[in-house]
Every structure is written in structure tokens, then in C-alpha cells.
Amino acid sequence: MKVIAVTVVSGRHDHLAAQVRGLQNSTVEPAEHVVVSMGDNDIADVLARSGSRAVCVEMPAENPLPLARARNIGAAAAVERGAELLVFLDVDCIPGPELIERYHCAATTLGNRGALLCGPVTYLKDADVGTEGAALALLTAPHPARPNPPVGTVEFGENFDLFWSLSFAIDSATWSELGGFCEAYTGYGGEDTDFAATAEASGIGLRWVGGAHAYHQFHPVSDPPVEHIDDIVLNARTFFHRWGRWPMIGWLDAFAARGLVEFDGAGIRRTGT
Structure with missing residues (x-):
């Protein structure tokens, strides 16, 4: 099963570089990495300096950011390159060393029974800036609102509103069946909840993958946003x-x-x- 990671980005250059290093240190590296630049002309240089062989797909600058469309463009590029499993990572997320392997194993076990595969996400603190590699494991503290199954297990999900696009995997056939993200959404919020609602309405399952850890790098946020x-x-x-x-x-x-x-x-x- 050919695995291709997909990331959409505008800015966050240091975060992207850290993500690239995380993928390079994976127990199983994705076959390729597709990075969609939303109007950021420096992304190709960031990837080159990071030693990444990622495919950089350019989009024109827009405000608000067309996140849903960018993900669809990235997925289309990945499928064209033979992807059988798409792994979507928010640019802020550093993949844990086993993230790709765990998603791959879960997808292989499912076979032709497509599902949204989600892994636990740990939100790093300001004091954790710069932490990478094996040291990340010491900071593992997944968001408490979402399941965190034991490593090597897969848990059925019933609440599709818990799905998030920070870190998830989906096989290309199921992606095609769902038609990607609804591009009526622009900017921040809602498109991932819509995607999960479409999956639920289509009879596509939701699974939580133990051990597929991602680490969300710190950046200032407001609450509410x-x-x-x-x-x-x-x-x-x-x-x-x-x-x-x-x-x-x-x-x-x-x-x-x-x-x-x-x-x-x-x-x-x-x-x-």
C-alpha cells in the first residue's frame, strides 16, 4: 500500500521543517510527501533546505485561506502519483515515529472496509518549542477530549464530531467515494466537521488508531478564536x-x-x- 503524506501550508516555515524531519525519522517513511503552498513562494526553498524530496504544489494567494480546496488539490496530486493511503497532517504537527506505520497497519487490517483513521494529538506547550525526535515521547499527553487507544489497537468511533483534520488517514478509494472536502468552506473552521458528517451519512466508519501520535507545535492562540x-x-x-x-x-x-x-x-x- 503506497502511502503519501499531504500537508497544506502558508507561513509556519519552522513548523514545516520540523514536520519534514519527523517524517524522515519515521519507522516507515511515506513513499512521498505532497506539500500544497497557499500563496507562499518560499515553501519550495524551505523544503529544499530541510533535505526534503517533497512535491511542492503551488496555489495562488487567497484570503481567507482555501484550506478545503488546498487539501483536495494535495490529495489529487497524491492520487495521481499512485497513493493508496493518504495521510493528512496539519503543518503544525510533527508525526511521531510510528504514526505512518500505525496508520498503514490499521488501513491494511481494514482492507476494503474504508474508514476515517485518526490518531491521538498532543498539544505542545511554549516551553516545548524545539523538542523533536525521541524526546517528544516524554511529552506525550493526548488531547483528553478524544480517544487514545493502547498502542497497536484500533477503537471504533461513534461520535463523528470528534474527527479532526490535524492528523488522519484515508484510503484513496474511500477518499474518492466521499469526494474530498466541501469547498464551500473557506478559512478557519467547519470543513473537517462537514467531511466527517459526509462520511457518517455515507456509512463510512471512524476509527481511532492507537500509537499514531502527532505532536502539535506551539503557537499563540485565542480562546475563543x-x-x-x-x-x-x-x-x-x-x-x-x-x-x-x-x-x-x-x-x-x-x-x-x-x-x-x-x-x-x-x-x-x-x-x-
């Missing part, structure tokens, strides 16, 4: 029109509590800045 409020509001409306329910409820409620939106479960309106 007010810098992305316009993207989140628009994408939440798109999701509601497609599925009849609201995603990202926690963020929408937090925005409402700050007087930034009016949100009553039936509709949402921007009210402040």
Missing part, C-alpha cells in the same frame, strides 16, 4: 444549510457571550467587532 470569527460565522451557516444543525457550538456561544454575535440556535448574526 476571535481572529477567525468571520470565517467561523460564514462556515457555521454553510454547515447549518447542509446538515440542519450548528457546528462549533462552543465557539458560537462564547462569541455570543462577548456580544460579538447573536446566536439563538435558529440563526446567527454578527453584532460587534
Whole structure:
């Protein structure tokens, strides 16, 4: 089974370089790495300086970032190069040494029973900046809201809203069946929840893969992510029109509590800045 990793990126050059080193130190390296540059002309140079043989796919600059479309473009490039298993990694994620191997083993075990494969993600702290390689194992503390099965086991998932696009794998046939990410979503938020909802509606399973650890590199964030409020509001409306329910409820409620939106479960309106 040919495994190709897919990453979309704009900025975050140091994070991308660390991810490349993580892939190079994998127990099983992906056959190839497709990196989609969203309007960042320096990405090819970053990859070259990192000693990466990754394929760099260029997209024109857009605001907000077309994350869903970029992932689709990356997947298309990977499939054209013979990918049988796609491993999507957020540019902030350093793969643990066994991540590729664990996803590959899980996909092989599933055979033709396609599923979304998700691994645990540890959020690194500011003090952890620069930690790589074997030292990452000492920092392993997966996000508590998502399953963390024992190494070498695969757990059935029932709550598809827990799916996230930070780190996941999918075989190319199942990817084709789902049609990729919905490109009506632009910018931050909602497209991964939509992708999982499409999988659930299509009868595609969700599996949590023990030992497929990824480590999310630190960068400053706000909670709720007010810098992305316009993207989140628009994408939440798109999701509601497609599925009849609201995603990202926690963020929408937090925005409402700050007087930034009016949100009553039936509709949402921007009210402040």
C-alpha cells in the first residue's frame, strides 16, 4: 500500500521543517510527501533546505485561506502519483515515529472496509518549542477530549464530531467515494466537521488508531478564536444549510457571550467587532 503524506501550508516555515524531519525519522517513511503552498513562494526553498524530496504544489494567494480546496488539490496530486493511503497532517504537527506505520497497519487490517483513521494529538506547550525526535515521547499527553487507544489497537468511533483534520488517514478509494472536502468552506473552521458528517451519512466508519501520535507545535492562540470569527460565522451557516444543525457550538456561544454575535440556535448574526 503506497502511502503519501499531504500537508497544506502558508507561513509556519519552522513548523514545516520540523514536520519534514519527523517524517524522515519515521519507522516507515511515506513513499512521498505532497506539500500544497497557499500563496507562499518560499515553501519550495524551505523544503529544499530541510533535505526534503517533497512535491511542492503551488496555489495562488487567497484570503481567507482555501484550506478545503488546498487539501483536495494535495490529495489529487497524491492520487495521481499512485497513493493508496493518504495521510493528512496539519503543518503544525510533527508525526511521531510510528504514526505512518500505525496508520498503514490499521488501513491494511481494514482492507476494503474504508474508514476515517485518526490518531491521538498532543498539544505542545511554549516551553516545548524545539523538542523533536525521541524526546517528544516524554511529552506525550493526548488531547483528553478524544480517544487514545493502547498502542497497536484500533477503537471504533461513534461520535463523528470528534474527527479532526490535524492528523488522519484515508484510503484513496474511500477518499474518492466521499469526494474530498466541501469547498464551500473557506478559512478557519467547519470543513473537517462537514467531511466527517459526509462520511457518517455515507456509512463510512471512524476509527481511532492507537500509537499514531502527532505532536502539535506551539503557537499563540485565542480562546475563543476571535481572529477567525468571520470565517467561523460564514462556515457555521454553510454547515447549518447542509446538515440542519450548528457546528462549533462552543465557539458560537462564547462569541455570543462577548456580544460579538447573536446566536439563538435558529440563526446567527454578527453584532460587534
